[in-house]
Amino acid sequence: MKTLKSVSFYALVVAVVLFSVFPFYYAIVTSFASGTELFKVNYLPHSLDWSNYVKVMTGRNFVRSIGNSVFIATTTVVFALFLAVTASYALARVRFRGRGLLLMTILAVSMFPQIAVLAGLFELVRFLGIFNTPWAMILSYTIFTLPFTVWVLTTFMRDLPVEIEEAAIVDGATPWVIITRVFMPLLWPALVTTGLLAFIGAWNEFLFALTFTSSETTRTVPVAIGLLSGASQQEIPWGPIMAASVIVTVPLVILVLIFQRKIVAGLTAGGVKG
Amino acid sequence: MPSARASGGLSLQQQRQRAAFWFLAPMLFALICVAAWPLLRTIWFSMTDTTLSNLYGGKWIGFDNYLSIRTLSSGKMIFRGTLADPAWWNAVWNTVRFAFISVICETVLGMIVALVLNAEFRGRGLVRAAILIPWAIPTIVSAKMWAWMLNDQFGIINDMMLRVGLIEQKIAWTASTDTAMYAVLMVDIWKTTPFMALLILAGLQMVPRDIYEAAKLDGINPVKVFFKVTLPLIRPALMVAVIFRMLDALRIFDLVYVLTPNSAATKTMSVISRENMIDFDKFAYGAAQSTLLFAILAIFVSLYIWLGRVDLSGDSNR
Structure with a gap:
């Protein structure tokens, strides 16, 4: 009973953190993708392409x-x-x-x-x-x-x-x-x-x-x-x-x-x- | 020393009051310039037919921007003005709906997060830092981030929901009139729940810990403790937090403007006023709408403070 309680508590904590941080995390992941990579849904970082940053900073x-x-x-x-x-x-x-x-x-x-x-x-x-x-x-x-x-x-x-x-x-x-x-x-x-x-x-x-x-x-x-x-x-x-x-x-x-x-x-x- | 006071002219108290006046004067002047005067001018403009291109050419037309009734020779009555404008009432309805749903969700979720943060566990500081992130991100940036996540073709939210089996086909969240309001609500709740949680947490931390321990010893159900003890104790803090959120929600502009541009399903009072004022060259008409928004907010605040007996200044507990 006690372990169940603390497991569900920590599950709640993890959910709160994930919910808060995910959009920002996903923006970072997307910002390093370019070309066709951009149009695939990726949950994990997969490429490190600075071209988007170059495009923004120069243009x-x-x-x-x-x-x-x-x-x-x-x-x-x-x-x-x-x-x-x-x-x-x-x-x-x-x-x-x-x-x-x-x-x-x-x-x-x-x-x-x-x-x-x-x-x-x-x-x-x-x-x-x-x-x-x-x-x-x-x-x-x-x-x-x-x-x-x-x-x-x-x-x-x-x-x-x-x-x-x-x-x-x-x-x-x-x-x-x-x-x-x-x-x-x-x-x-x-x-x-x-x-x-x-x-x-x-x-x-x-x-x-x-x-x-x-x-x-x-x-x-x-x-x-x-x-x-x-x-x-x-x-x-x-x-x-x-x-x-x-x-x-x-x-x-x-x-x-x-x-x-x-x-x-x-x-x-x-x-x-x- | 009465003699010293007589020769000095002013008592210490009077001297301090005089200094206080000069200390307050610059701030008051600044506030009159940017708040009181523009507000009066807005109200004035709302009773003229001023246009954007000719700010000083407006004529006084009374309340015609609000409501004007003309009777044609055939006996038919024609209503004009904001109060007879379905687009305005649509915006009012959108704003009120948005404000109530978002504030209720944020209060409930914020309460849950605050209760979590009020418990002692390892990594609490980290969690508190994490929930500050949505608050720190500029609204426009969060609107863009979510617009991308809610994208109909490539968005991650559609992908997640498809995988879990919640939806059967991709949804155009921000474009479709059925879901646009949900999209706005989602982003706003994500962004402002942390703020709510922190305000509630501050209230929770003032509740003495012994109360919980006494309740625990007596074997009282924690849910009952929450509703009978905790909630009444944090009620003042909660009432203040709710009113600030409510006022913020009722004047929402940026999120709606960027996330769902030109969607009648989400257009709020602020958005429609600015649109008329700046984009459609109906400056005075937009001014009338923003005056109405101001009046609605003023009435709402007075009612809330009066009915809830909210002590905003915090003076009484000093």
Whole structure:
């Protein structure tokens, strides 16, 4: 009875792992196949042909798209963290009227359906003359990165001991000094986590990037992959698509595996954004 | 020291509040620029006849994009606008169906995975790392991966199911109107169950272990323990997780757009709004549809928080 129980438990564990990992594994297998090999169903790796990768990296602006995505995601994160650190200090540490309401409003913004601001943002982007430039994405991504970082950093900061801050106040430190000299060193782990989560969010975003770009050279990676097509409608280049998918996913997977504990902590603190 | 306060002008508390205002101002300004103002403009556009090519040439037409009724001289009434548009109602139905089915499946599966991860066994860290992979993969990439696996001719899923004998002939999962929704659901459940599992796991880990041991000593059936003890204890965490997932599901865009392009069987509210706004040059009409989506979500959230008495801010337990 006991062995039966543990066998079925481990069977469940194996099923969970297989279910999670298989699609990614199969994409890797496919990305190394080419020609007619591609159109046979293979469960195990069978060839190691780099031609799909060569095709993706040399052709059609894909490297450019990676560059765009890196630039947009990094700038978005830096911008969001910069605004969020000071704001979350005020929200976590200073008592003022309307604080609860403000927090709820920020949370509400993070749950906005992005389509609801699309028309207004489109106008704003056109007005500012940043349509089809990376700045259009950097501006629009603020709508989901900023509330999220503020929310998570506020929860982190609320948990820091009051005594440290009181000691600093007694020493005559201004709020700005408290943030930059006292809290920042303690906040590093939280900043890394939220920064990483915001980076992943910005890296993966599709709707704004699709709408605010009009030429191949300004596309971000998700748009480039989403719109990657072959010579004709019928011929979808599955090999290169899988190679491109693997290229943009491997760094993320590595990051996630390295920081898994922190990410889990950040996700559950924020409770937001899949 | 009252004298010091009088000469300094401001108390410490006031000083801190003033600093807090300046700390909050940049963030508030940014949020007004990217959220409040665009939202108001979207609502404004929805009441005009603006087109994409002429953003500033729109005239105020009131609620005509939502619903307009005209009576012809013959006495026949003609209804126009989104609320009389079958394509819109089809999208509403698709979205609601997708959201409910996916969130229910993800909650149940996520609960199972969380219970597995909450047990102590060798290789637990490895399993947790493995389930984070679907979450980390960009939605567009997972849509493409699954589109390939679900390919009608060369897809591995058809091959597997044929081998096991579940199906008799190959299915065009993403193209056929009967199965397109299943395809979208499959991918979404695969991608988001880990997220759900982690949120539930966080709730589970707050349940003190002694409860389980006491129940074990008393010889109470584990299933009964789960429903009578564990579930009520993690209910707050679960309610929050469900609402976040639900909101995400109701606004789904990217997966549907890439996995099943132009399929009426899966077109959601977000997809149809963007299509009208950008692709069909009915900018104002699309804006009206996205305003409706916003209103539906707002009503849904308020009801849920009110009925479920969900404490989103987490303030009460501090």
